[in-house]
Amino acid sequence: MAGRGRPRQFDRDQALHRAMDLFRERGYDAASLGELTHAMGINPPSLYAAFGCKEALFREAVDLYLATVGVHTVRALQEPATAREAIDAMLRDNVRAFTATQPAKGCLIVLGAPHRTAENGAVFDELSALRERMQKRIRDRLKRGIAEGDVPAGADVAAVAAYYATVLNGLSLQVRDGAPRKRLMSVVDCAMASWECLVGQGRA
Template identity: 50%
Template sequence: MSAGSKPKPAPKIGRPRAFDRDTALLAAMRIFWAQGYEGTSIQDLVGVMGVNKPSLYSTFGCKEDIFREAVDLYDRVEGLATSRSLSDASTAREAVETMLRSNARAYTVDEGPRGCMIVLSSLLGAPENESVRAFLADNRLDGETILRDRLSQGIAEGDLSASADVGQLAAFYTTVLEGLSIQARDGASEQKLHLIIDAAMLAWPAG
């Protein structure tokens, strides 16, 4: 190196990411929520996530991998309405009713897609998406199991009749919750959803 010449800067190791992974995943969650799994293409994901296709595959994997991560994010963020209702309520009946009503409010907000991403994304038809269908079915079954456990707690604590069929009740109110999601996506008002909940709570076992 000649006198007075400046040393060249050392080359940078690795290529910095030009996007924030969490922000990109949030964008993916929203488009899956709005369009469903089958209705969302890789090109849609590239567009909203702010990455090119090679970067998308190297960072997140295939479309199904991205979807599974998006569902996990949805559970952690949007699932709070359900988890808090079940954990904070003092009785099993209050837990169920609060769960339904808090989700009715969440399903009908003006910002973002209406309804539940997991329920709406489960309406799949293509045979090649069977693994996604099974994944979503397991996710919903997990939710039903959590509700059944809360109902069993109600029996143990004496606020739900010992003769109550907790499996039947958990399946019924899970189905009501999923139906609220479909109604919300179809444009039903929050008031209409609460009227449906009023009718559903009439099925609560006496005693």
């Protein structure tokens, strides 16, 4: 009787990783509280005590995703020498990350809440802002390419960034539909074959 009010002990980090994986598979709306607690190995009171609520748990899962799987995108846009190499690396690194586990999982930022509902409005807006932030990172990398001479000065940076962001987001949908890594890499091949046409002729 003395231990009845004692909270259940569990590994919070491990539970959060499991929640992130479920949100990647099911999305915010479809992942029920029962599924989450089962996947995390905890009971509802423990979830509320540790994370507050489902929405707060999802936000922590997004932060974890950005710090783990999502870090590949940021690194790819920073490290390669040219803008073309950076965008190629961004797409390929994400294909590898999406298909690193079986069943393969797409991008939480893209698939977490693809439709706005009355219940997920705040979550949808936050994910939309994160997608826009990613597109801005691509624009900034293209602008850097112009400054460094590997992207023609007349390139339509906004249009090119929107194109490659759309390809990146589309890869997640292909993963959700079961596309194998080889097919996804072929999509990247096609996208990068369009580079000169997109940025204009020149040193690119």
